[in-house]
Amino acid sequence: MTSGLLEDASFNQSPAFGDVDLFTADxxxxxxxxxxxxxxxxxxxxxxxxxxxxxxxxxxxxxxxxxxxxxxxxxxxxxxxxxxxxxxxxxxxxxxxxxxxxxxxxxxxxxxxxxxxxxxxxxxxxxxxxxxxxxxxxxxxxxxxxxxxxxxxxxxxxxxSRTYDPRPLPWREKKGVTLGMGMTERQGGTDVRANITSATPISSQGGGDHVEITGHKWFMSAPMCDAFLVLAQAEGGLTCYLMPRYRPDGSHNGLRFQRLKDKLGNKSNASSEVEFHAAYAERVGPEGAGVRTIIEMVNLTRLDCAIASAGQMRIALSQALHHIRNRSVFQKKLADQPAMRAVVADLALELEAQVALVFRLAHAADHAATDPREAAYARLLTPAVKFLVCKSTPQVVYESLECLGGNGYTEDLPMARYYREAPLNAIWEGSGNVMALDVLRAAGRHPDAATDTLSRLVRTASQAFHVTPLAQALERTLKSADAERRARFLCEGLARIAALAALVEAGSDFATLYGETRLGAGHFAQFGTADLGSNETALMDRALAI
Ligand SMILES: Cc1cc2nc3c(=O)[nH]c(=O)nc-3n(C[C@H](O)[C@H](O)[C@H](O)COP(=O)(O)OP(=O)(O)OC[C@H]3O[C@@H](n4cnc5c(N)ncnc54)[C@H](O)[C@@H]3O)c2cc1C
The missing domain is CATH 1.10.540 (Butyryl-Coa Dehydrogenase, subunit A; domain 1)
Structure with missing residues (x-):
């Protein structure tokens, strides 16, 4: 073996992944x-x-x-x-x-x-x-x-504006702006009602429309945004405000960054701890209605968490497929090794369902204003979909990483970065339990709409797999005194039925397979343990069609 051969990058290593049309290939x-x-x-x-x-x-x-x-x-x-x-x-x-x-x-x-x-x-x-x-x-x-x-x-x-303008200037002088949000405080994240940051009206501008805010935020990401939606306690209760980086006279506003978080991943993005020293802000929505006002924002970010996590799983799986199609072991491409095919086809099946599900939810959000059934779907399913998709991401990314063997674990390739990023969306904007409890809240506040949504999902899903026993168990649990303790069961059960229904609506060839392997008896939790039979090739081909 010559040293030249050792330096040859094509020596049974997959070529770099890139110059791929990520839309058409998926x-x-x-x-x-x-x-x-x-x-x-x-x-x-x-x-x-x-x-x-x-x-x-x-x-x-x-x-x-x-x-x-x-x-x-x-x-x-x-x-x-x-x-x-x-x-x-x-x-x-x-x-x-x-x-x-x-x-x-x-x-x-x-x-x-x-x-x-x-x-x-x-x-x-x-x-x-x-x-x-x-x-x-x-x-x-x-x-x-x-x-x-x-x-x-x-x-x-x-x-x-479609022009990105990163200059640190008052917003009126810029070609385009970005907005951030500060809700989480040290003593209360999920429980925003425990916020202690307070707003004092600026008397000359009256009515509580213009205030000065004093306090802190324990997490406030992207601190170079031009303004932040901030929750603070006003006389009438927790209220939402827009806090610009500069005061109206062009002077620096009272935002003092204490430090940047040293995070597991998400390294390109800054997440700050910040103090507000009489920082100027304008009221958004009625005083005391802070939670109601930010709910619009929260629903959109929760949908984004699910969409982005689906994208994270997709790129990890694409990297894995690309690698196994190019790397040989024991005189055979990894993509032709039966045990490897079982793993990546199973990952691809999960992505078939979760991609169908997140875009079904995006469709519901698009039509919620005009169609009460879509509104009910979006209200009940947004936390459930965020829960399922974001929680699946670390596992899918990890299995994809392992497909690259030792290379997957090195910092030279992006898999380690994807892996560090993977848990974030499950935490941000409502962690797992909070999402599960939000499904209970939605069902409790609008029981008829929730029952109708579940019935329609069950009717659709049943075309591919018998989900009635699971649906009945969900309904029994929901009505029981044990609902809070069983919130994750309810949340995942609902999301899995919705994923199956989304596959049926999409006319997918894999709906029954998904039902059997995710909702049927006799299956284990690890990817690669399900028997996908002759579907493996189609699943793999569709996952990265290049
Ligand atoms: C990288 C990053 C960036 C962030 N950026 C921002 C930002 O820009 N702006 C912002 O405002 N926040 C931001 N956050 C904060 C984030 O939204 C919160 O961390 C998250 O909402 C959880 O709140 P917490 O950390 O206070 O945890 P807690 O609320 O203390 O929750 C801790 C745990 O308890 C669980 N839990 C909570 N309530 C219940 C209950 N009733 N029953 C059972 N279990 C429960 C939760 O699921 C969680 O697992 C960011 C966080 C990260 C990691």
Missing amino acids: RPLADAAARLGLDTKALTACGRDYGSAATLDLGRVANENPPKLRTMDGKGNRLDLVEFHPAYHALMEKSIGHGIHASAHDGSEPHGPLASRAVRLYLATQAESGHLCPVTMTHACIGALKAEPALLKKWRSKIQ
């Missing part, structure tokens, strides 16, 4: 988009852009060079600036250029605006997840700002 996605009547030509261009080798490499570089906080200059003047690597800025420019921060609200996509944007988010997250934090938050904040039309009107053109 048959479950392309089918979902066609079913929803979306502009597949535009989405193909988007898939090529995020799947190019150059864009995928921006993801690597942005995470190898995390942001730095500069609280002061060398002479002690406050700066409160976070400096990001140019790769992060390039990704922001791209995703804002694709309208992922605002297109669902700006009328540019009259047909399926949320679903169409969801496809672009799903594609973008495959290149890099961290930069999508402010992109998602900007999109979601628009939902909450609708509660204060005059304020939204003032900001709208800057928010909807």
Whole structure:
């Protein structure tokens, strides 16, 4: 063996993954988009852009060079600036250029605006997840700002701009802006009613519309956003406010960043701890209605968590398929080894169902305003889908990583980064138990709508697999005194039936297989243990159609 041979990169190693059209290569996605009547030509261009080798490499570089906080200059003047690597800025420019921060609200996509944007988010997250934090938050904040039309009107053109402008300037002087959110405090995250940060009216501007906020936030991500939706206690109770980085006179607002979190993953994105020192802010929605006002935002971010997690699973599985098609062991390609095929086909089956499910939910969100049944579906299923999809992500990413063997575990390839990112969406915007309890809350507040939604899901799902016993168990548990303790059972059961129903609605060839292997008896939890029989080839071919 010569040293030249040892340096030969083609020595039974898979070539680098890149220059792939992430939209067309993903048959479950392309089918979902066609079913929803979306502009597949535009989405193909988007898939090529995020799947190019150059864009995928921006993801690597942005995470190898995390942001730095500069609280002061060398002479002690406050700066409160976070400096990001140019790769992060390039990704922001791209995703804002694709309208992922605002297109669902700006009328540019009259047909399926949320679903169409969801496809672009799903594609973008495959290149890099961290930069999508402010992109998602900007999109979601628009939902909450609708509660204060005059304020939204003032900001709208800057928010909807497709120009990314990272300059630290008052928002009116910028070509485009991004929005963040500060809800979580040290003593209460999920329980926002425990917030102690307080708002004091500025007397000259009256009515509690303009306030100064004093307190802190324990997590406030993307601190270079131009304004933040913040919850604070006013005289009338917990209230939502929009806090710009600069006061109306152009001076620095009272935001003092304490430090950046040292996180498991999500390295390209900064998440700050921040203090507010009489920071100027404007009220959003009625005083005392903070939770009701931010619910619009929260629903949109929860949907985004599910979509982005589905994208994270997809890119991990694509990397795995690409590798096993190129790597041989024992004189045979890994993709032809029966035990390996059982694993990746099982992962592909999970993605078939979860992709169908998240886009079914996006469709419901698109039609919720005009169709009460879609509204009921969105209300009941949003937490359940977030629970199932986000909780599946670490496991799917881990199995995909293992398909690359030792290489998968190294920092030279992106699998380790995907793995570190994978648990985040399950925690952010409502952790697992909180989602499960939210399903109970939705069912308790609107029992007739919930029963009707479940009945329709069961009717549809039953075309492929007998789900009635499970549905009856869910109904019994829901009505029992034990419902809270069994909240995860209810939540996952509901999401699994909805996933099966989504496959049936999609006319999928794999609906019965999904029902048998996920809801039937005699199956184990690990991927690769289910008997998928002759479906393996079709599942693998559809998962990465290149
Ligand atoms: C990377 C990152 C970025 C973030 N960015 C932001 C941001 O920009 N803005 C922001 O406001 N927040 C942000 N967060 C905070 C995040 O939304 C919260 O961490 C999350 O909502 C959970 O709140 P907590 O940390 O206070 O946990 P807790 O509320 O203390 O929950 C701890 C655990 O208890 C469980 N639990 C809670 N209630 C119940 C119950 N009734 N019964 C049973 N179990 C329960 C939860 O599921 C969880 O597992 C970020 C977090 C991370 C990790």
